[in-house]
Amino acid sequence: MSSDPKTEPLDRRRFLGAAGLAGAGLAASALPLRAQEAKPDPLITEVQDWNRYLGEGVDKRPYGTPSPFEKHIVRRDVSWLTASPDSSVNFTPLHELDGIITPSGLCFERHHGGIAEIDPANHRLMIHGLVDKPLVFTMEDIRRMPRQNHVYFLECAANSGMEWRGAQLNGCQFTHGMIHNVMYTGVPLKLLLAEAGLKPSAKWLMLEGADASGMNRSLPIEKALDDVLIAFAMNGEALRPEQGYPLRAVVPGWEGNIWVKWLRRIEAGDKPWQAREETSKYTDLLADGRSRRYTFIMDAKSVVTNPSPQAPLKHKGRNVLSGLAWSGRGTIKRVDVTLDGGKNWQSARIDGPVLEKSLTRFYVDFDWAGQELLIQSRAMDSTGYVQPTKDELRKVRGVNSIYHNNGIQTWHVRPNGETENVEIA
Amino acid sequence: MSRSLKPVLLSGLAALAIIGAGPLIAQTAKTPPAEKAAPAARAQAPAATPAAPAKPAPLGLGRLALPAEIKAWDIDVRPDGVGLPPGKGTVRQGDELFQAQCASCHGEFGQGNGRWPVLAGGQGTLTADRPEKTIGSFWPDLSTVYDYIHRAMPFGNAQSLSPDDTYALTAYLLFLNDIVKDEDFELSDKNFTSVKLPNAGAFYDDDRETAEKAFWGKEPCMTNCKPEVKITGRAAVLDVTPDSKSAPKVD
Numbered sequence: 209m210s211s212d213p214k215t216e217p218l219d220r221r222r223f224l225g226a227a228g229l230a231g232a233g234l235a236a237s238a239l240p241l242r243a244q245e246a247k248p249d250p251l252i253t254e255v256q257d258w259n260r261y262l263g264e265g266v267d268k269r270p271y272g273t274p275s276p277f278e279k280h281i282v283r284r285d286v287s288w289l290t291a292s293p294d295s296s297v298n299f300t301p302l303h304e305l306d307g308i309i310t311p312s313g314l315c316f317e318r319h320h321g322g323i324a325e326i327d328p329a330n331h332r333l334m335i336h337g338l339v340d341k342p343l344v345f346t347m348e349d350i351r352r353m354p355r356q357n358h359v360y361f362l363e364c365a366a367n368s369g370m371e372w373r374g375a376q377l378n379g380c381q382f383t384h385g386m387i388h389n390v391m392y393t394g395v396p397l398k399l400l401l402a403e404a405g406l407k408p409s410a411k412w413l414m415l416e417g418a419d420a421s422g423m424n425r426s427l428p429i430e431k432a433l434d435d436v437l438i439a440f441a442m443n444g445e446a447l448r449p450e451q452g453y454p455l456r457a458v459v460p461g462w463e464g465n466i467w468v469k470w471l472r473r474i475e476a477g478d479k480p481w482q483a484r485e486e487t488s489k490y491t492d493l494l495a496d497g498r499s500r501r502y503t504f505i506m507d508a509k510s511v512v513t514n515p516s517p518q519a520p521l522k523h524k525g526r527n528v529l530s531g532l533a534w535s536g537r538g539t540i541k542r543v544d545v546t547l548d549g550g551k552n553w554q555s556a557r558i559d560g561p562v563l564e565k566s567l568t569r570f571y572v573d574f575d576w577a578g579q580e581l582l583i584q585s586r587a588m589d590s591t592g593y594v595q596p597t598k599d600e601l602r603k604v605r606g607v608n609s610i611y612h613n614n615g616i617q618t619w620h621v622r623p624n625g626e627t628e629n630v631e632i633a
Numbered sequence: 634m635s636r637s638l639k640p641v642l643l644s645g646l647a648a649l650a651i652i653g654a655g656p657l658i659a660q661t662a663k664t665p666p667a668e669k670a671a672p673a674a675r676a677q678a679p680a681a682t683p684a685a686p687a688k689p690a691p692l693g694l695g696r697l698a699l700p701a702e703i704k705a706w707d708i709d710v711r712p713d714g715v716g717l718p719p720g721k722g723t724v725r726q727g728d729e730l731f732q733a734q735c736a737s738c739h740g741e742f743g744q745g746n747g748r749w750p751v752l753a754g755g756q757g758t759l760t761a762d763r764p765e766k767t768i769g770s771f772w773p774d775l776s777t778v779y780d781y782i783h784r785a786m787p788f789g790n791a792q793s794l795s796p797d798d799t800y801a802l803t804a805y806l807l808f809l810n811d812i813v814k815d816e817d818f819e820l821s822d823k824n825f826t827s828v829k830l831p832n833a834g835a836f837y838d839d840d841r842e843t844a845e846k847a848f849w850g851k852e853p854c855m856t857n858c859k860p861e862v863k864i865t866g867r868a869a870v871l872d873v874t875p876d877s878k879s880a881p882k883v884d
Contacts (some may be wrong), residue, residue, distance in 0.1 A: 286875060291738070291748035295788070321785060334698050334706055342698035349694040374866040378874040403695055414709055420791045422784035424709060473706050482712050482774045484781040488766065491836060497759040499771075503839045507848075517868070523884055544853065549862030553855045578883070582862060592850045604845055608764050620864060625883040629868035 283314060286382055289370075294322040295421070297364070299385030302511070302532065303519040308359070308389055308560050308567045312443050315388035317450045318364055320485075321420030324470045328446075328454040331418070333400075333438070337476035340405030347454050350440060353395040358437065358460070359566045361534045363387040363506045365463035365490055368613040371598070375618075375629040378517040383617065383629060387534070389567035392458045394439030397432050400474070410476035414483070415457050418472035425466045426480035427459065431504070435460050438471065461536030461565040462504040463611070465490050495606025506536035508595050509614035510543055510570075510587035521576060521625040529572040531556070531585050538590035540568040547574070549582030549618070549632050556585070581621035582632055598631065708784055708792070712774040714826040721821035722801025724808040728816075730798055731805050734787045743767070743809045753809035756831065769810025773833045775825065778803050800825075 274281070283298040290296040300316040317323075328347040336342035364386035370376045377383050406429075413432050417423040427436070437458040440447060447453040452469025459466050465485055480486070480502075492500040510533035515521045529547075533540045539562055544553040556570035570585070587595040598615030620630040710716040732741065739745055743752030755765025764770075768778055783799045785791050794802070804820035807813045807828065820828070868874065 284875060286873075288748075288873065291750075292788070321788075321791065334702065335695075336698055336703050336707065342703055343695040344698045344702065345695040352694055353692055375868040376873060378868040382874060399692070403691055416706075416709070420785070420789065422708070422791060424780075424784070475707065475709065477711070477715075479711060479713070481709055481780070482777055483709075484777050484785075487774060487777050487836075488768075488772050493759060493764060493766070493771075495760065498835045498837060500839050500841075501836045503841065505839075505841075507841070517874075521883065544855070549859075551857065551859055551862060553853070553858070582864075586853065588853075593848055594851045594853055596845075596848050600848070608759075620867075623883075630864045631866040632862050633865045 281314070283316060284381060286370075286377065295320050297366075297386060299381045300388050301381045301518075302385055302387075302513045303380050303516050305513070306530065306569070308532075308563075308569050309443065310388035310390055310567075312390065312445070312448050312451070315362075315390065315442075315448070315451055316364070316386050318386070318464065319419065319421075319450070319469075320423050323450050324417070324419040325449060326418060326454060326470060331454050331470075331472065333455060333472060333474070335400060335404040335474045335476070337414075338407040338410035338478065339401075339476050340407065341403075343404045345400070347440065350395055350438065350455065353399055355393055355395055356437065357391055357393050358435075358458070359389065359391045359561070359563050360458060360460045361387055361389040361506075361565060361567050362458075362464045362467055363509075363534070363536075365465060365503070365506070365611040368509075368615070368617075369610045371615075371629075372602070372607045372609065372613055375631050378629050380511050380513050380516040380617070381518060384511040384513075384532075386464070387532075387567070389534075390442040391444065392437055392439040393441035393444075394437035394458060397436040397438055397457075397474075400438060401432065401476075404476075406476060409478050411478050412476075412480045414473075414475040414477065414481050415466070415468040415471060416473040416475070417452075417468045418470040423468055423470075423485065424481065424483045425468055425485055426483065427457075427466060428480075428502075429476075431459065431462070459504075461506060463490065463506055466504060490611060492605065492609040492611050494609060500609075503612055506534070507612065507614045508535035508537065508540070508587045508589040508593045509533070510540075510585040510595060511617050512545070512583050512585050512619060515583070515621055515625075515627045516619055517627045517629055520627045521621055524576055524578045527574055527576050529556075529574055529583065531570050533568045533570060533585065533587035534566065535587065535589035535591075535593065536565055537593060539564055540587055541590055542588040543568075543570040544586045544588075545570075545572045546584050546586075547581045550584060553586070578623050580623060581619075582630070583619045583621065584616050586616055599633070708780075710776045710780040710783075712776045712826075714776070714822070717776075717779070717822040717825055718796040719822050720796030720800050721819050721823075722797050722799070722804055723819045724801075724804045724813065724816045726797075727801035727803070727805025727808070730794075730802055734794075735802070738788065743806065752806055756811075759832070759835070767810065768806055769812060769831060771832050772830055773836050775803065775807075775828050775830055778806055779825075 281301050281304040283300060285296060285298040297318040298316055300310060300314055331347055333345040333350065367386035368383055371383055411429050413427045413429060415425050415427055438455060439458045440455055442451060447456060452471065455471045456469045457467050457471050486501065492503050494500065510531055512529060512531040514528065514530045521527060529545065533543045543556045543558065545556045546553045556572050558568060558570050560569045562568050595614060595616055601613065601615045618630050618632050620628045738749040739752050744754065745751035751765060751767050753767055753769055755767040755770035758765045758770060779799055782802055783792065783794060800820045804818055808816065
């Protein structure tokens with residue numbers, strides 16, 4: 209047994225006290241008891257159909273899809289949130305996923321004018337404005353440019369936006385599911401801009417989509433020349449139509465709305481455009497009636513995905529607590545977890561790649577004796593930022609800002625395992 | 634991608650032929666139809682050098698955008714009036730258009746039907762418990778109204794409104810928000826930038842790194858951090874979650 213606290217299950221005395229010790233005793237004796245009392249399992253003693261008869265051969269599933277037993281794992285919407293499904297949002301089922309990569313078909317969707325269905329042969333990207341040579345690129349051109357691969361999270365600025373006034377939605381899919389994390393393949397925007405020859409007076413770019421809302425956002429030139437990608441692939445294959453096929457902007461660490469999908473035009477200018485999505489939306493109304501603008505960066509945040517309201521605890525004894533942490537400012541350095549509402553914390557075990565501006569997976573392996581739990585996680589990033597509580601955020605911002613709610617989430621686990629979104633003091 | 638080598642070579646030859654035509658392209662070529670995806674009509678870049686240059690060498694990909702193409706796509710309008718097309722429209726004309734094309738979602742007076750956006754009213758509510766963020770109460774720039782209506786409205790029939798229609802609708806929205814009082818008021822590219830929206834001064838640049846400095850550099854408490862914890866709010870009280878779950882079974 210290692211003595212490294214990060215590879216050990218939680219210290220039971222510290223977390224659960226006497227109840228935890230009782231639980232440990234129960235778990236230790238449960239194993240032989242079960243073996244004595246149970247009848248032989250027919251799934252073991254009888255030959256099953258799938259064990260006897262031939263299954264489907266190759267080519268029956270030319271594009272593989274998840275097992276029918278997984279069909280409940282889907283994106284879901286909250287119908288009362290928006291007026292029309294064409295300009296709406298649905299949510300990634302975070303409580304059903306593991307590791308750090310979001311399967312392409314489960315990445316949440318946010319459209320402002322529905323999904324644009326574009327034949328890549330008919331797609332054009334224009335770069336114009338304050339450039340030496342205004343240019344038009346085809347998808348064939350873009351696929352001939354030097355490309356890079358990066359894993360990044362995309363979080364909608366309104367993720368957790370329904371929770372500013374208090375606990376509202378029961379499920380991390382709904383409270384935190386406007387996020388996904390995939391590997392993008394694309395061309396650095398600075399290469400495309402170099403082709404056109406950016407003039408020194410160019411300070412902002414306007415990115416515009418080819419969809420029915422003509423989604424447009426202003427992007428500061430410093431970010432454009434830093435790490436922005438113009439991507440044509442996600443998770444190794446072409447972008448999904450709902451994620452901007454055939455071409456989208458990837459703006460690492462910044463709010464999802466600026467990652468313009470179905471990207472068709474980049475205009476260089478000397479000032480921001482003040483488009484609808486950067487004035488009437490995606491500005492943060494504070495308690496004094498004034499509003500912050502250009503709040504592009506997504507601050508460090510985390511959530512425990514299991515247990516959570518849609519994934520309650522079902523077993524006493526051994527359990528895996530799992531969650532995700534991320535920061536738009538860099539990497540995740542540490543995640544602390546409490547099971548008792550913040551009286552005591554322990555650093556979680558981080559597993560899998562820890563990448564810049566990417567989801568990071570953490571675990572706490574623990575024993576549960578069936579007592580009530582108040583579970584929270586707290587992320588810390590490479591800039592020293594510590595994820596604040598919801599009340600700390602409200603103290604600075606009030607409750608009307610909609611966007612950028614990165615406060616600490618609390619789940620209440622009852623003795624029957626039922627788990628609820630709550631707020632605590 | 635299953636393009637065979639042959640058409641690639643052929644189109645490559647075509648591209649070379651076009652390169653021969655040289656700088657004439659931008660002036661004489663017609664807007665290419667969408668199905669013609671001519672790669673690399675520009676001059677070829679020199680072969681890459683082994684040492685990585687500080688500035689990326691041109692790739693020689695893409696082609697010059699034609700003035701007619703830029704004109705067709707360059708529809709954006711900025712607060713300083715850059716991008717405004719010539720045109721004009723009155724409040725009265727806008728009223729007529731609005732009732733025909735907009736009121737079914739936004740309501741006769743911009744009050745919003747159902748969950749469709751409210752466009753007017755809400756002045757003085759930004760510090761209230763339930764702020765009403767409308768063009769008159771919240772939006773900082775009139776150009777946003779023009780830009781958005783023209784690019785995205787009516788919902789499902791984008792870019793169908795003429796400049797005159799868009800000026801008229803913008804004028805009507807100013808009227809609904811009591812920013813202009815005269816039904817004969819005419820908005821045009823000439824007087825557009827003289828109209829200011831009431832909440833324009835209430836926006837400031839992201840200051841989280843200073844205003845929220847306290848969130849950085851803390852060494853958080855790990856043990857015995859508080860004596861008592863109590864639950865102050867529950868999502869189940871509101872019950873707004875789709876398909877609320879039933880209690881699980883614990884073994």
